[in-house]
Amino acid sequence: MAEQNRAEKSEPKKRTRAWLAYGCGGIALLGVATTTVGWFALGHINLASLASKRATALLGRAVSIQSLTITPGAWVGVQFQNVQVANVAGGSAPDMVQVGYLGVDVKLSSLFSGPMVVRHVRAQGVHVLVERTPAGVPNWRFKTQGMLAVPSAAPTPPAVAGLQSAGHAPPQPSQQPIMPVAKDRAHYPTVLEAELEQSDVTYRTAHGVSYQSVLHAVHMQTQGAQTPISLVVDGAYNTLPVHLEATLQPFAMLRQYQTPYGMAVRVTSGDLSVVFTGTATDPLNADGLAGAVQVETPTSAPLAAVVGYKLPQNIPLSMAGQFVHAGDLWQLTKGHAALKGNKLSVALAELYEGTHTQPDHVKADIAFEHLNMNTLLVKAEHAGQSAEADLPLAVSQTPDPLIEAHLTAQSVAYNVYNFQNFSILASVMPGVVGVQEMRVGYLGATLAASGQLQARPQGNTHIQAKALVSGVDIEAYRRALGFQPVPIKGRATLQMTAEATQPTLNAAISHATIAAAVGMTGGTLESAVIRAASADLGLLFHKATGTTPITCLLGVVSAQNGIGQVLPLRLKTEQGTLSANARFNLNNRSFDLIFATQRATTGSFALDIPVRVSGSFAKPRIGLAGLSATGRQMLAQSERLNSLPEGVRQFAQQNACYRAIAP
Numbered sequence: 001m002a003e004q005n006r007a008e009k010s011e012p013k014k015r016t017r018a019w020l021a022y023g024c025g026g027i028a029l030l031g032v033a034t035t036t037v038g039w040f041a042l043g044h045i046n047l048a049s050l051a052s053k054r055a056t057a058l059l060g061r062a063v064s065i066q067s068l069t070i071t072p073g074a075w076v077g078v079q080f081q082n083v084q085v086a087n088v089a090g091g092s093a094p095d096m097v098q099v100g101y102l103g104v105d106v107k108l109s110s111l112f113s114g115p116m117v118v119r120h121v122r123a124q125g126v127h128v129l130v131e132r133t134p135a136g137v138p139n140w141r142f143k144t145q146g147m148l149a150v151p152s153a154a155p156t157p158p159a160v161a162g163l164q165s166a167g168h169a170p171p172q173p174s175q176q177p178i179m180p181v182a183k184d185r186a187h188y189p190t191v192l193e194a195e196l197e198q199s200d201v202t203y204r205t206a207h208g209v210s211y212q213s214v215l216h217a218v219h220m221q222t223q224g225a226q227t228p229i230s231l232v233v234d235g236a237y238n239t240l241p242v243h244l245e246a247t248l249q250p251f252a253m254l255r256q257y258q259t260p261y262g263m264a265v266r267v268t269s270g271d272l273s274v275v276f277t278g279t280a281t282d283p284l285n286a287d288g289l290a291g292a293v294q295v296e297t298p299t300s301a302p303l304a305a306v307v308g309y310k311l312p313q314n315i316p317l318s319m320a321g322q323f324v325h326a327g328d329l330w331q332l333t334k335g336h337a338a339l340k341g342n343k344l345s346v347a348l349a350e351l352y353e354g355t356h357t358q359p360d361h362v363k364a365d366i367a368f369e370h371l372n373m374n375t376l377l378v379k380a381e382h383a384g385q386s387a388e389a390d391l392p393l394a395v396s397q398t399p400d401p402l403i404e405a406h407l408t409a410q411s412v413a414y415n416v417y418n419f420q421n422f423s424i425l426a427s428v429m430p431g432v433v434g435v436q437e438m439r440v441g442y443l444g445a446t447l448a449a450s451g452q453l454q455a456r457p458q459g460n461t462h463i464q465a466k467a468l469v470s471g472v473d474i475e476a477y478r479r480a481l482g483f484q485p486v487p488i489k490g491r492a493t494l495q496m497t498a499e500a501t502q503p504t505l506n507a508a509i510s511h512a513t514i515a516a517a518v519g520m521t522g523g524t525l526e527s528a529v530i531r532a533a534s535a536d537l538g539l540l541f542h543k544a545t546g547t548t549p550i551t552c553l554l555g556v557v558s559a560q561n562g563i564g565q566v567l568p569l570r571l572k573t574e575q576g577t578l579s580a581n582a583r584f585n586l587n588n589r590s591f592d593l594i595f596a597t598q599r600a601t602t603g604s605f606a607l608d609i610p611v612r613v614s615g616s617f618a619k620p621r622i623g624l625a626g627l628s629a630t631g632r633q634m635l636a637q638s639e640r641l642n643s644l645p646e647g648v649r650q651f652a653q654q655n656a657c658y659r660a661i662a663p
């Protein structure tokens with residue numbers, strides 16, 4: 001009886017449990033069905049509003065998405081249309097990024113384990129503006145730093161007012177920067193294929209200058225996370241056609257963000273070819289680059305087009321060296337090149353981009369073997385004769401970039417001149433080009449000079465310079481100037497100052513105002529000169545032979561526009577002292593010289609009659625100085641000193657002949 005009662009009581013419990021089981025199963029099936037229906041219905045739901053809000057909160061910038069749809073499956077498709085990311089406050093345009101269309105296919109299982117795998121990415125109409133505001137704020141720094149590069153810790157170049165001169169030492173490389181590194185790429189997806197069309201990236205400097213890279217077609221492909229990536233780009237840079245081919249390390253290496261990422265890149269534009277083989281610490285931002293670079297161009301026209309300059313002639317260029325790009329720093333070291341056949345080595349070529357409205361800063365230390373300026377400066381040939389090389393002397397009030405440069409050459413050809421051991425250390429600052437030191441050898445002599453060029457109205461430049469020329473072989477220079485043989489031998493020293501206000505170097509040389517003192521201690525003079533100059537009657541009985549040592553020689557030179565005077569010209573020997581006065585015209589290559597011996601220094605048979613030599617350099621005429629008014633006037637001046645600048649005066653006062661001349 002008891003057993004029957006227990007069976008009757010258990011029956012309702014079984015039915016209740018069954019109903020609960022059926023109910024829970026139904027609810028589960030309903031949930032699965034709902035999820036399944038919702039999953040497949042995602043392709044018809046626009047998630048743009050939700051995504052816009054989340055992206056705005058994440059970036060700290062207004063993000064607008066017109067359409068966002070998701071297509072479910074083993075490969076989940078995501079499509080964006082008309083995406084806009086606002087620019088930073090103070091930017092030159094409302095939007096930093098505009099995307100017309102972006103489609104991505106993601107492997108569903110990779111969303112739950114391991115880095116994502118993206119089968120295909122396709123984008124059209126992507127426009128990116130990268131800029132610094134006038135206040136120097138970069139628009140590529142967002143509120144979050146998750147995948148952004150850390151700014152380089154390299155120092156900012158000095159401001160204009162504080163531009164430091166290295167004295168007489170070549171410019172030194174900037175402090176080695178901390179290479180920028182993305183914080184985390186460990187979960188960066190593997191993209192098997194990507195295509196980009198009809199897009200562009202514009203970089204705008206703080207000075208308002210824009211550089212645009214147009215991307216007509218970009219294709220990237222790889223077989224998997226462990227295989228190299230192939231990248232091909234067809235586009236243009238500031239309307240200049242550009243083709244890029246690159247082989248990049250696999251995505252597995254890209255995720256190792258603490259290890260520099262390897263790449264081999266070849267860029268061509270017209271006849272220009274640039275090959276880079278190296279690494280990047282921040283490859284997604286094309287930053288932290290370090291490696292070998294090679295540049296080849298038979299005309300240099302593409303390079304000139306990049307900087308907006310039209311070359312007057314083709315200039316073949318071949319260059320290779322070690323390249324670094326870190327933040328605002330672009331640097332080439334250990335380089336060698338050939339510029340229109342002129343071989344050179346590059347110890348340093350550096351560009352530091354200016355920020356906060358400051359100009360860029362360039363440093364260069366370049367050494368030529370032989371530099372032929374004629375091949376670089378002469379524009380064309382004229383009607384059967386060669387054009388003359390000339391160097392413009394343009395000085396900007398607002399130069400950009402500022403420049404510190406050291407240039408050397410074992411030999412330099414400029415017009416008909418051939419110089420040796422050329423070296424110049426110069427700088428470019430607002431309104432001034434300074435030459436801290438210049439050294440050059442010519443015909444055995446050595447010139448050491450310094451000076452500056454200052455901007456003047458109407459395109460002119462004012463030049464101020466001082467120079468010391470030592471070891472001037474009189475015979476060598478006599479031949480170079482086309483003079484007839486002279487009876488004096490030895491080496492002279494020249495201290496000079498020069499000023500001119502002209503637009504080109506040749507014009508400045510022709511129209512310079514020059515003050516100089518020429519001195520000699522040592523050397524020889526033919527004895528016949530003193531005997532003849534003094535009208536020594538002894539010559540009637542025997543011919544003067546041999547030479548006499550020169551005790552001192554001093555000539556004070558003043559010239560303007562190629563016309564000048566040597567006053568006084570004093571030469572002292574054991575056989576007598578000669579005083580002279582000379583006028584010259586380098587424009588028509590003529591001169592007028594009077595000379596006479598001082599009676600107290602010559603022999604008892606000397607008449608000391610003044611002599612005049614005048615005419616062209618090649619065919620001078622000889623006569624008596626006192627027979628013409630010009631000769632008598634020059635004789636009267638021969639014992640007077642010219643006024644001299646301080647530095648030249650100090651040089652002249654050290655000469656023994658100076659003390660015997662009236663002030």
